[in-house]
Amino acid sequence: MKEKVKQIKFNFVVAAILYIVLGLVLLLWPDTSSSVICYAIGAVLLIYGVIGIIAFLSSRNKTVVLALQLVVSVAAAALGVLSLTQPRLILSLLPVLMGLFIIVVSLISMKRAIDMRHYLYTRWWAALLLSLAAIALGALILFHPYMTAKAVIMVTGAVFLYVGICDLWAIWKTSKLAKEYKKLHPIEVDPIDIE
Numbered sequence: 001m002k003e004k005v006k007q008i009k010f011n012f013v014v015a016a017i018l019y020i021v022l023g024l025v026l027l028l029w030p031d032t033s034s035s036v037i038c039y040a041i042g043a044v045l046l047i048y049g050v051i052g053i054i055a056f057l058s059s060r061n062k063t064v065v066l067a068l069q070l071v072v073s074v075a076a077a078a079l080g081v082l083s084l085t086q087p088r089l090i091l092s093l094l095p096v097l098m099g100l101f102i103i104v105v106s107l108i109s110m111k112r113a114i115d116m117r118h119y120l121y122t123r124w125w126a127a128l129l130l131s132l133a134a135i136a137l138g139a140l141i142l143f144h145p146y147m148t149a150k151a152v153i154m155v156t157g158a159v160f161l162y163v164g165i166c167d168l169w170a171i172w173k174t175s176k177l178a179k180e181y182k183k184l185h186p187i188e189v190d191p192i193d194i195e
Helices: 002-028 034-058 064-085 087-118 124-143 149-184
Strands: none
Touching (some): 087 124, 124 149
């Protein structure tokens, strides 16, 4: 059981690192050929999706977080394949797709904030505010498709970078809180639910 929990946590950490890498690429090189960016986005989303699907399939305890993660992972994998095979179509839909993806990923981060509250972390609201800010940024991308392609790419990169950093912090903090809580309440904790 501990190994599976570690594997799930590892998968979430890898996903957060992929967000950061993708965010930096989009933010620092927005003028790169749109096709190259589309292929890069496709590759990252496909890797993320496959990792999430494997994490779900390897877990015996199917929690709400894992189910939501599976939905995001399948969508990411499908979007990744579409980005690699139909880059022009994806580029025309980029603001809507990226905005929706960021919003859904941020909802998962919101669940981690609620877990922090459950584990009696007094500043759980800070994680909640970070998640709400990421949702607002995703909505900004989603509802402002008239921005120039370069602006969309840079904003998307900044949001991915932000989401990745927030996720890494939330995963680390929630894991630490769960361990402390487990020492005080060994029967009540289900580590799969937070990792």
